[in-house]
Amino acid sequence: MTNTRAGRPRDHRIDVAVRDAAVDVLNEVGYAGLTLEAVAARAGTSKPALRRRWRGRQHLVVDALVTTVGATPTPDTGCTHCDLIAGIHSLTEAFTTRIGRRVLPALVADLADDPELAELFLREYFHKRRASTAAALRRGIERGDLDPELDLDLALDMLASTIYYRVLFGHLPVTDELAERVVDVVLGGVATVEWRRCHPRAEAEAGARSGS
Amino acid sequence: MTNTRAGRPRDHRIDVAVRDAAVDVLNEVGYAGLTLEAVAARAGTSKPALRRRWRGRQHLVVDALVTTVGATPTPDTGCTHCDLIAGIHSLTEAFTTRIGRRVLPALVADLADDPELAELFLREYFHKRRASTAAALRRGIERGDLDPELDLDLALDMLASTIYYRVLFGHLPVTDELAERVVDVVLGGVATVEWRRCHPRAEAEAGARSGS
Amino acid sequence: MTNTRAGRPRDHRIDVAVRDAAVDVLNEVGYAGLTLEAVAARAGTSKPALRRRWRGRQHLVVDALVTTVGATPTPDTGCTHCDLIAGIHSLTEAFTTRIGRRVLPALVADLADDPELAELFLREYFHKRRASTAAALRRGIERGDLDPELDLDLALDMLASTIYYRVLFGHLPVTDELAERVVDVVLGGVATVEWRRCHPRAEAEAGARSGS
Amino acid sequence: MTNTRAGRPRDHRIDVAVRDAAVDVLNEVGYAGLTLEAVAARAGTSKPALRRRWRGRQHLVVDALVTTVGATPTPDTGCTHCDLIAGIHSLTEAFTTRIGRRVLPALVADLADDPELAELFLREYFHKRRASTAAALRRGIERGDLDPELDLDLALDMLASTIYYRVLFGHLPVTDELAERVVDVVLGGVATVEWRRCHPRAEAEAGARSGS
DNA sequence: GTTTAAGCGAGACGGTACGTCGGGTCTTCGA
DNA sequence: TCGAAGACCCGACGTACCGTCTCGCTTAAAC
Structure with a gap:
């Protein structure tokens, strides 16, 4: 009931795609070289989509780390x-x-x-x-x-x-x-x-x- | 002897000014917020002058750390x-x-x-x-x-x-x-x-x- | 119709501010002394904002000339x-x-x-x-x-x-x-x-x- | 008498080498792209040697033009x-x-x-x-x-x-x-x-x- | 013939401006 | 009504070049 909020639902495929992309990028260029732009591009999505899910690249990396x-x-x-x-x-x-x-x-x-x-x-x-x-x-x-x-x-x-x-x-x-x-x-x-x-x-x- | 090499000698006042400026900047905005541009500006010099002395901000910070x-x-x-x-x-x-x-x-x-x-x-x-x-x-x-x-x-x-x-x-x-x-x-x-x-x-x- | 495209619309106040700044700079230091950096600073904006609008200082000057x-x-x-x-x-x-x-x-x-x-x-x-x-x-x-x-x-x-x-x-x-x-x-x-x-x-x- | 001044005489081979180099550079990258550094390098000499002979690249170019x-x-x-x-x-x-x-x-x-x-x-x-x-x-x-x-x-x-x-x-x-x-x-x-x-x-x- | 110093060639320096990359934000469209 | 996406603005980067200063060396004049 209250769980389903109004509006367009979030596409969860983006979550996993971004996490995977983040791990790839980390393995290739390391933490200092990781940019949201590159992750978004590799995940086939856009920067705001990432920013809506994670406060910044640090939070994204924590998420990717825990998973990995x-x-x-x-x-x-x-x-x-x-x-x-x-x-x-x-x-x-x-x-x-x-x-x-x-x-x-x-x-x-x-x-x-x-x-x-x-x-x-x-x-x-x-x-x-x-x-x-x-x-x-x-x-x-x-x-x-x-x-x-x-x-x-x-x-x-x-x-x-x-x-x-x-x-x-x-x-x-x-x-x-x-x-x-x-x-x-x-x-x-x-x-x-x-x-x-x-x-x-x-x-x-x-x-x-x-x-x- | 080997000390005197061709070319204009380096201005050592810039070294100390930059080191001091780097310490100030570090104390104000921390490491992530430190930019060579800000350090150069505060030291009253330019980015290339810094870059000639230190390979990057990391090397500059090491230098400043040792001094501090x-x-x-x-x-x-x-x-x-x-x-x-x-x-x-x-x-x-x-x-x-x-x-x-x-x-x-x-x-x-x-x-x-x-x-x-x-x-x-x-x-x-x-x-x-x-x-x-x-x-x-x-x-x-x-x-x-x-x-x-x-x-x-x-x-x-x-x-x-x-x-x-x-x-x-x-x-x-x-x-x-x-x-x-x-x-x-x-x-x-x-x-x-x-x-x-x-x-x-x-x-x-x-x-x-x-x-x- | 075709006017509304995706993405953030351009701030037209920047256009006029830059054109005015360019004319000022031209009157003060001439063409050879005009730099995008100075124009951007005087217009209260940044270099990329200029570069997005004009291919280089020549194109900006043409624009300023036509206006002036x-x-x-x-x-x-x-x-x-x-x-x-x-x-x-x-x-x-x-x-x-x-x-x-x-x-x-x-x-x-x-x-x-x-x-x-x-x-x-x-x-x-x-x-x-x-x-x-x-x-x-x-x-x-x-x-x-x-x-x-x-x-x-x-x-x-x-x-x-x-x-x-x-x-x-x-x-x-x-x-x-x-x-x-x-x-x-x-x-x-x-x-x-x-x-x-x-x-x-x-x-x-x-x-x-x-x-x- | 007064014509022969004390000190090391100027090497005139540098004059012609620079003029030739200037013409080459002009033909390759044009006037806007010409830099004293490039001319000096191509002529096999250094910037001060050029600057001692010509006030700036404009004067050098005039000289090269007249010759050419x-x-x-x-x-x-x-x-x-x-x-x-x-x-x-x-x-x-x-x-x-x-x-x-x-x-x-x-x-x-x-x-x-x-x-x-x-x-x-x-x-x-x-x-x-x-x-x-x-x-x-x-x-x-x-x-x-x-x-x-x-x-x-x-x-x-x-x-x-x-x-x-x-x-x-x-x-x-x-x-x-x-x-x-x-x-x-x-x-x-x-x-x-x-x-x-x-x-x-x-x-x-x-x-x-x-x-x- | 030796000394002296003036001028030269060359290298490095200090600094300005360039062109670019990326972060964070805003707006419009679509679901 | 909210998510997706694109463009935007800006800070900062790393680099190229200019003009200058300094050094060591060469050369000619002076002693």
Whole structure:
């Protein structure tokens, strides 16, 4: 009733045509080279038709990204260590595509200029991926593998951020075993046993936790 | 000698005027809004003069960044833990400026499209900051605080990346104590003692080290 | 009907603003100093808006010329001699304006490089002026004042060309009585009666005509 | 003595190389498309070398023109009519070259902006051609063919201007017999005998002259 | 014969204007 | 009544060229 609004209905074939065209264009010329004009032309439609559906090229790209680079959920195998590695490893795979490697950084950079876009991106892409890794961490706590008082958000950030970091700056390659090394550090740290003994604050907490 | 080449010498006052103008423009309209035309106009010069000095606005921005957000070196106090916190904390300070918060992400996104720019950025900005933190890590190893076989590059990445991560996605604030929390995790990890006991690979290494 | 076409209609206020601005600029800096950029700026619009309307500055100047130095029609007083003098004299007046004196020659020089421009100029400016003088010549023939077999085009050229010639080369001034002197020569020639008698071809024709 | 000035003497091979290069460039891209840079490059030298010799491209072009389109002097056959036709006809020939047809008009247009250039052009090109035709007219007067009180300058202008006029505007072709037709009109006029009889001023003068 | 400096050739610079691309907006037509 | 599409206006881009300034070198005059 109220769902069907008056006037000419929107042609949904245009939606999919534009999304496909956007992915093509992104793969060919990247994010900086993408123009609404080119996307519209390739989709066989016009600029205003795009603008009516998306606020700008950023919003269009988010839409195309979500459709394309969907999040692989972190598995639940009963092994905390393994689950985390798998979850982070799926992130490295997302960056092997040209879109992941060259489009995502640029898109992310635009988030700072458009809060609405940031909200959309976090909701549609970021948190979907993050949620399943958070679940793995919680299972690790319940299982007694992880410090029950750990800062969940911080751990999630530290697990994922290094991959982004290397992709963004390109100073070091994203190797296949990177996920495992990152998880090892986040779980075990890099300090020696001596250092841990001499820093009761951190170790005391850990001891108190483990002792309880 | 080799300094004197044929042709009219470059007017170095233009260099500084443009750099200053670029910083002003960045602070006013951000990276996406920066145009060579506006910078040239504000600096009282012309586009070709800019183009002769910098390949594009990205290169100009790198130059302006280096001049503006210079790296605060990681201190050497004899305390590994403190030095690292101070070093990472200086990173959060760099992101309190508008330039750091909004310009750097966008600039970094452009690195993927221009290898030459990436090389310039890494050399002039990234590695300068990274080097002094790497030195702190090495001192920590010599001091016996850190695992002598740790992956230095990985540790450096994990120390810095979380700050970038939060700035980029804005899903969580960059609080003042974030630096300390990150260092704690990198040094100590988040796993429980039980977990460490059951994972001899990581713990055995730590034990072997401490036992020697 | 055919007037309403798809797309945003053109803003006609821009047309007049640009034409006015062009005339101003021409009066201030002349033809060589006229730039589309300056005209656009003074008209409060942009270069592409101009370029959409005119192919280049030449076409714009033709348009501005037609609006400004409109052709004064040759009068019809019943006196062939007087009409022609008046018609040619109006030409000298057109060259008293700065636009006529300095712009027209330069514009005319550009005709050779652009046939389309030449066609436009001839249609919109040249032939409008020429037509009314041609009518005066025809009236002179009907009236029996002029040789009915004269080459109309040649006569028109000879009447007008001397004014242009003096303006172009500037070797002699364009005085007020020049129009009369030119008409006198075109009508009467400069040969002596003796010479005419010895050249039956020209004189025989004249005689045959007068004798009929 | 004072002729040989101190310092390095000018390389005269550059003069001729540049003049040749200028003619080539003019033939290829015309006057509007000629740039000092292109001429210098083609001549194998540099812009300052050109600028030291010529004030600007206009002066260079005048120099190249004089060297290329030299004036053919009006002959002296004893026949006024024939001499004039030959003199004017040589003018039409000068306009059959691409340089004459496309370069000269543009150059002439620039005379208005540079009095010094105008003086140079008139002296080096215009008057040289004009002088020999003036001599032919004077011989015609002495011979009794031409009205001894004719305005010599006006007659010269009227003889030559029509050719320029047709070349400039291109509204009519410059045919081979145009020279003859022009001379006919200048000598004989286009009025009928009746008209001449009714206009005693012009005819009385002619009669008085012929009768004396 | 050596010194001195004037003028030249050449290169790069600073700046104006060009022609073009793309973004965002507006208007008309068609469904 | 609203969607589709075309044209429009404008900001900014990257480039070509002009006119100028500076350098190093050549050459002739001066000592």
